[in-house]
Amino acid sequence: MAARLLMGISLGFHIVFAVVGIGMPLLMVIAEGLWLRTRRPVYLELTRRWSKGTAILFAVGAVSGTVLSFELGLLWPYFMRFAGPLIGMPFSLEGFAFFLEAIFLGIYLYGWERVSPRLHWFAGWVIMLSSVLSGGFVVLANAWMNAPAGFTIVQGRVEDVQPFAAMFNAAALSQVQHMVVATFIALGFAVAAVHARMLLRQPHNEFHRRAYAIALAVGGLAALLGPLSGDFSAKDVAQRQPLKLAAMEAHWETQAGATLLLGGWPDEAAERTLGAIPVPYALSLLAHNDPFATVRGLKEWPPGDRPPVAVTHLAFDVMVGCGTALAIVALLGAWQWWRTRGPPLARWYLWAVVLCGPLGFLAVEAGWTVTEVGRQPWIIYGLMRTAQAVTPVPWLPLRLVLFVAMYGFLGVIVIALMRQQVFQSPSARAWQDD
Amino acid sequence: MPSLETLTAAVLFSGLTLYVLTGGADFGGGVWDILARGPRRQAQRDLIAHAIAPIWEANHVWLVLVIVLLFVGFPRAFAAISIALHIPLVLLMLGIVMRGAAFVFRTYDLRPGPAQRRWTVLFAGSSVVSPVMLGVLVGAVSSGAIRVDLATGDVPADYFSAWLGLYPFAVGGFALALFAFLAAVYLTLESDQRDLQDDFRARALAAQAALVLLALLSLLLADSRAPMIGYGLATAWWGLPLQAAAALAAAGAVAALWRRRYGWARVAAVAEAVLLLWGWGLAQYPFLVAPDLTISSAAAPRAVLAPLLAVLGLGALVLFPSLAFLYAVFKRRRRLAR
Ligand code: HDD
Ligand code: HEM
Ligand code: HEM
Numbered sequence: 001m002a003a004r005l006l007m008g009i010s011l012g013f014h015i016v017f018a019v020v021g022i023g024m025p026l027l028m029v030i031a032e033g034l035w036l037r038t039r040r041p042v043y044l045e046l047t048r049r050w051s052k053g054t055a056i057l058f059a060v061g062a063v064s065g066t067v068l069s070f071e072l073g074l075l076w077p078y079f080m081r082f083a084g085p086l087i088g089m090p091f092s093l094e095g096f097a098f099f100l101e102a103i104f105l106g107i108y109l110y111g112w113e114r115v116s117p118r119l120h121w122f123a124g125w126v127i128m129l130s131s132v133l134s135g136g137f138v139v140l141a142n143a144w145m146n147a148p149a150g151f152t153i154v155q156g157r158v159e160d161v162q163p164f165a166a167m168f169n170a171a172a173l174s175q176v177q178h179m180v181v182a183t184f185i186a187l188g189f190a191v192a193a194v195h196a197r198m199l200l201r202q203p204h205n206e207f208h209r210r211a212y213a214i215a216l217a218v219g220g221l222a223a224l225l226g227p228l229s230g231d232f233s234a235k236d237v238a239q240r241q242p243l244k245l246a247a248m249e250a251h252w253e254t255q256a257g258a259t260l261l262l263g264g265w266p267d268e269a270a271e272r273t274l275g276a277i278p279v280p281y282a283l284s285l286l287a288h289n290d291p292f293a294t295v296r297g298l299k300e301w302p303p304g305d306r307p308p309v310a311v312t313h314l315a316f317d318v319m320v321g322c323g324t325a326l327a328i329v330a331l332l333g334a335w336q337w338w339r340t341r342g343p344p345l346a347r348w349y350l351w352a353v354v355l356c357g358p359l360g361f362l363a364v365e366a367g368w369t370v371t372e373v374g375r376q377p378w379i380i381y382g383l384m385r386t387a388q389a390v391t392p393v394p395w396l397p398l399r400l401v402l403f404v405a406m407y408g409f410l411g412v413i414v415i416a417l418m419r420q421q422v423f424q425s426p427s428a429r430a431w432q433d434d
Numbered sequence: 435m436p437s438l439e440t441l442t443a444a445v446l447f448s449g450l451t452l453y454v455l456t457g458g459a460d461f462g463g464g465v466w467d468i469l470a471r472g473p474r475r476q477a478q479r480d481l482i483a484h485a486i487a488p489i490w491e492a493n494h495v496w497l498v499l500v501i502v503l504l505f506v507g508f509p510r511a512f513a514a515i516s517i518a519l520h521i522p523l524v525l526l527m528l529g530i531v532m533r534g535a536a537f538v539f540r541t542y543d544l545r546p547g548p549a550q551r552r553w554t555v556l557f558a559g560s561s562v563v564s565p566v567m568l569g570v571l572v573g574a575v576s577s578g579a580i581r582v583d584l585a586t587g588d589v590p591a592d593y594f595s596a597w598l599g600l601y602p603f604a605v606g607g608f609a610l611a612l613f614a615f616l617a618a619v620y621l622t623l624e625s626d627q628r629d630l631q632d633d634f635r636a637r638a639l640a641a642q643a644a645l646v647l648l649a650l651l652s653l654l655l656a657d658s659r660a661p662m663i664g665y666g667l668a669t670a671w672w673g674l675p676l677q678a679a680a681a682l683a684a685a686g687a688v689a690a691l692w693r694r695r696y697g698w699a700r701v702a703a704v705a706e707a708v709l710l711l712w713g714w715g716l717a718q719y720p721f722l723v724a725p726d727l728t729i730s731s732a733a734a735p736r737a738v739l740a741p742l743l744a745v746l747g748l749g750a751l752v753l754f755p756s757l758a759f760l761y762a763v764f765k766r767r768r769r770l771a772r
Contacts, residue, residue, distance in 0.1 A: 052542065059538035062491050063531040069501045070527050074520055077513035092506055092742060095499045096749040102491040103760045110488035114763050406528065410535055417542050 003075045008372065010064070010071055012365055013407045017061030019364060022135050023187025024054040025128035030214050032121050046211050055109050056417055060410055062102070090140040097134035101127055135183065136176045143175045145380050146241060146371070181222050181229040182367065185326060186360030188219020193357025196350040213343035216353065220330035226323045238288060242296045244374040247307045248316040254296045262317065265310065307376040315369035322363035329356050445746060446503045451711050453496035455616065455704060460490045462617025464533060464561020465610070466637060467554060477630055485624045487541065488764045492757065506742060519574055522567045529564030532556055562610065569609030573602030576714065608648040612707060615641035619687070619703040622696040635694065646684060649710065680709040
């Protein structure tokens with residue numbers, strides 16, 4: 001249990017920085033592109049300021065990611081012995097993506113005076129592409145755990161390994177596309193929220209206006225895609241892991257024309273869900289595109305095979321709730337933008353964006369909880385139980401405490417430094433009333 | 435034509451070598467950071483920070499690649515090592531995290547004074563711990579103390595005995611000295627100022643002395659505590675020529691440093707490091723985790739190794755030009771400036 005908690009915390013920590021590492025390069029490339037085109041100094045300042053923040057976050061992302069690659073062995077040696085070669089292809093490719101990312105990030109951050117502006121901008125593009133790729137490759141590895149493929153088992157031994165078939169498994173497309181969209185939602189809204197907060201204090205600050213407009217455009221567009229992309233994932237899960245779907249929806253009885261439950265508390269002992277809002281036929285419609293389709297319920301599986309229903313269901317509702325809220329705010333923003341032909345600066349809207357800032361990250365964490373907890377008790381779906389994979393080394397609770405302390409320390413420092421670097425930078429005043 | 439397994443192991447070992455030559459030197463920089471003293475103390479620190487900042491993250495990826503290759507290519511070895519050497523691995527991990535974090539935090543922390551000093555201590559402390567742990571891991575893996583039950587694949591270890599000994603720590607000290615030596619030699623090339631160059635010249639020579647001593651100590655200990663390594667180096671046909679070549683490279687590095695031919699010193703230092711590492715690797719061949727796992731018995735199926743090598747080859751086509759570009763941008767500076 002300590003091992004699972006430790007893995008979850010390590011990943012939950014890393015994913016925040018991964019999202020930043022994937023999303024920020026896009027924002028910087030846009031800002032720098034605008035600087036190259038318009039030559040307005042505000043865009044240059046913006047690019048530089050963003051890249052400072054990114055440097056800090058990227059470094060923490062890199063070290064926390066390194067921890068993860070050790071952690072796979074330190075916590076799950078038997079899983080890795082089995083799966084290492086099978087998920088190795090995406091991980092090896094990811095290694096190269098990391099290289100490109102780190103190389104061009106070095107050039108981008110420290111090379112302002114060393115390379116030509118066009119080359120510098122190009123370096124930004126390389127970072128952006130390789131970080132999307134690296135994120136995509138890891139998610140492919142994770143998708144394999146949900147939909148193992150690319151091998152056959154003959155008398156308990158793995159035979160006939162096909163690394164590429166393992167890489168392009170059944171869950172690959174749905175998970176990767178959803179993760180990429182989610183990343184841009186989370187990052188776009190978080191950055192927009194920071195600058196919206198500053199705009200509430202200094203409404204005419206040109207610097208924050210530009211920053212806000214770019215980030216909101218990225219986050220908002222992605223947020224409009226979010227529900228579509230999530231729906232695609234949900235339909236896929238319904239096909240591939242009906243048990244996980246049932247847990248996500250806290251759906252106990254097999255039912256044709258199944259009812260969707262919003263919220264509520266799944267009582268696992270009594271096998272029912274209390275206090276949820278029912279929406280008739282919606283579940284069948286969402287899962288199978290047909291309001292009368294049959295959706296299998298949790299009771300079809302013995303209790304020992306079920307994932308923790310309450311956690312999975314609530315996490316799923318949190319994700320969908322956040323996604324819906326963000327999509328609504330994005331729609332309102334699009335409408336305002338179209339009406340005023342400029343970024344929506346009304347105070348109520350700025351407040352809405354500020355409030356939405358954390359929701360994207362919350363949804364990312366919740367979504368991963370759904371995927372990972374919903375896969376339990378399997379580490380490799382249908383093949384290996386998590387309990388069979390864990391390391392025999394004792395003292396894991398001690399390590400848990402140690403690492404939580406370490407993450408806490410890193411987190412506090414990062415926040416303190418970000419405040420120094422980005423939020424309270426004195427030169428922000430210079431752009432007032434441009 | 436070597437087998438696929440051996441080829442994969444050779445690639446893995448090359449990755450490790452490159453990590454030592456690049457990332458290792460970054461750790462060495464951290465060591466010199468805490469040892470910075472004398473009138474040019476701040477200048478030394480600035481030089482180190484300046485040299486490391488743009489490249490350490492890229493250098494660091496070599497380690498990531500080594501780990502990935504280990505678990506893709508040799509999953510049984512990966513599992514055995516991460517169980518038996520759990521504790522030094524955790525310490526290494528902490529060291530790596532703290533080194534990277536402290537370095538970046540120090541660069542971006544705008545507060546002066548005590549905050550900066552605290553980051554420096556953390557940066558340097560973790561720059562010492564990590565190389566030692568890396569050496570301990572290598573020492574433990576080659577000592578033959580990790581037993582693997584071949585039938586079940588289990589590792590009946592007690593989590594301490596494999597690494598808590600004189601020999602692994604001698605190798606740990608050796609790794610630290612090696613990294614510090616490489617860093618000092620590289621740093622002589624980072625500055626135009628004669629007195630700063632001289633500072634690092636003196637440090638390089640001192641580190642070289644420590645390195646030679648620790649190498650000899652490890653070799654002596656290997657006789658009884660890592661018999662395979664001692665035996666390999668003493669009896670194989672390549673044993674003597676290789677040791678002679680390493681000694682020659684070491685002498686060359688000292689001579690070049692003495693005469694302030696820093697470009698040559700770097701060449702010799704790199705040669706010395708490569709020869710020392712490959713001497714260990716060859717002595718260990720064909721074992722991966724001595725004495726139970728060999729390269730071929732730990733390897734993944736060939737259906738995995740072949741595409742893996744193909745992907746690595748293709749990746750290298752993109753990777754090496756990019757790396758060359760990175761180094762060209764940041765390490766050619768003085769020649770352009772003149
Ligand atoms: C900003 C973040 C965000 C938002 C707004 C949403 N999601 Fe999501 N979701 C994620 C972030 C996320 C994620 C963290 O990225 C996950 C975890 C694993 C994955 O591939 O994506 C995920 C997983 C995930 C899964 C499980 C996939 C699997 O286990 O293979 C489903 C079914 C959905 N999502 C469905 C939705 C629906 C119907 C949404 C409607 C609004 C939605 N998501 C919004
Ligand atoms: C970054 C986003 C991720 C988050 C937040 C996350 C979260 C979690 C959580 C909460 C658990 C514990 C589940 C439980 O015990 O109930 C877990 C387990 C695990 N995750 Fe993830 N995960 C993420 C991505 C990944 C990826 C990309 C991989 C692999 C490539 C992965 C591999 C594992 C493994 C091996 C376990 C342990 C076995 C298990 O509990 O099934 N995770 N993760
Ligand atoms: C869904 C989950 C994940 C995503 C989207 C993701 C994405 C990323 C991204 C974009 C980066 C580089 C950006 C940055 O450093 O800020 C990164 C770094 C890293 N990640 Fe992850 N990652 C995930 C999970 C994992 C897992 C499970 C592992 C380990 C097996 C891992 C290993 C690493 C490593 C080693 C680095 C450092 C690379 C470097 O040194 O540059 N990541 N990750």
